[in-house]
Amino acid sequence: MTQERHAAIGIHAIEPGADDHGEMLRRRQIARRTRWIAVIVLALLALGAARTIVSRMANAKVLESTAGELAKPYVKTAFPKQSDAAQKVVLPGTLQGAMQSPIAARSTGYLKRWTKDIGSRVEKGELLAEIESPEVDQQLLQAAAARQQAAAALEFAKSTVARWEALRQKDVVSQQELDEKRGAAAQASANLAAADANVQRLRQLQGFKRVVAPFSGVITKRNVDVGDLIDVGGQRVLFVLTQADALRVYVNVPQSYAQLVKAGQPVVVTQAELRGQRFEGKVARTAAAIDAATRTMQVEVALPNREGLLLPGAYVQVELPLEASRSIVVPNNALLFRAEGARIAVVDGAGKVRLQPVTLGRNLGETVEVLSGVGPKDRMVLNPTDSLADGDEVAFDANPAAGRAGPAASAGARGDAGARGEGATGAAARAEAAAPARAP
Secondary structure (H helix, E strand, C coil), rough: CCCHHHHHHCCCCCCCCCCHHHHHHHHHHHHHHHHHHHHHHHHHEEEEEEHHHHHEEEEEHHHHHHHHHHHHCEEEECCCECCCCEEEEEEEEEEEEEEEEECCCCCCCCEECCCCCCCEEEECEEEEEEECCHHHHHHHHHHHHHHHHHHHHHHHHHHHHHHHHHHHHHHCCCHHHHHHHHHHHHHHHHHHHHHHHHHHHHHHHHHHCECCCCCCCEEEEEEEEECCCCCCHHHCCCEHHHHHHHCEEEEEEEEHHHCCCCCCCEEEEECCCCCCEEEEEEEEEEEECCCCCEEEEEEEEEEEEECCCCCCCEEEEEEECCCCCCEEEHHHHHHEEEECCCEEECCCCCCEEEEECEEEECCCCCCCEECCCCCCCCCCEEEECCCCCCCCCCCCCCCCCCCCCHHHHHCCCCCHHHHHHHHHHHHHHHHHHCCCCCCC
């Protein structure tokens, strides 16, 4: 191409020289830089694509494992607890005096006077009332006169026997006549003894006109007033005397606890009106037999009351500490009742369920004793569903509150639907936290 042609198209011809060589170097450098930039950009794109592929593959594996985990029902578990501590049972009772006696009269008549009213503290032998009984006085006089007659008859019979024995020695009277006189004397002696006994009886009956306290205590009832007719046949109670410085309480212990109650065990008695105060007593004795009608055993508790704060007849609560049975206890929400009997769902290390048959003991309220079937190391399912069967795979927390099979486990456990929802949400949250961040 000629110079004129280059001038026509606006391209200057390269003339050989130093400037032409520099221009060629600059163009080569620009081309080299362009190629490097292109290579770097392609390498970055390749790395980004590889990272995206790897991240998606990892996320796919995590989602696959999470989906398999979420397919399993999530359950709450706990371990059975061994009952080491002593148990307590609270039973209602009514306070009674250590000695409480209704006082009745043994002599018929009219009440002459009474000396003690309700609330009065009396000592043993102190006069409570006097009864006026003229019939008894007349009977005593009549008995005394009859006794004198019997004594006179006995003296005459003795003198007669003495005379007839002298006559018999002279063979004036027969032996049969002498024996008859001796028999009459013996009869007269027996009549005198009977008269003496009747006089003694009436004197004792006359002494019952004075009604006295059989022991020291407090008069809690007075049922008579001056002039009232006292009839022995009617068994009318004049006073009720109670010893209040020592009290007793009778409680009926259920059969399931009867074997754990022993004489001498400490007892705590509380009364609702005396808040914050606890009164200590002890088991005095037990009936040592079960009442067939109520299936309970009667227990007597002795309770000192030196300060007189407790009143006889008050309603109280008796707390009996029982001996520790050292048995396995499980919460009520761990039991399954099937047609075959009671079962507990036990989870092994692989997450498979085994329905274990158990033998139940006493019901302790929120927990139940298990006599056989499970041990302290068996992981049991709380709130198991009715559809749970042998061999089912479940998801569970690997670190439950060991040994906490009591009220807290019951309170924390929810229904199956709620437990599954909570478990799925927790598993999804754990999977999302464990999964690597996805590429934008």
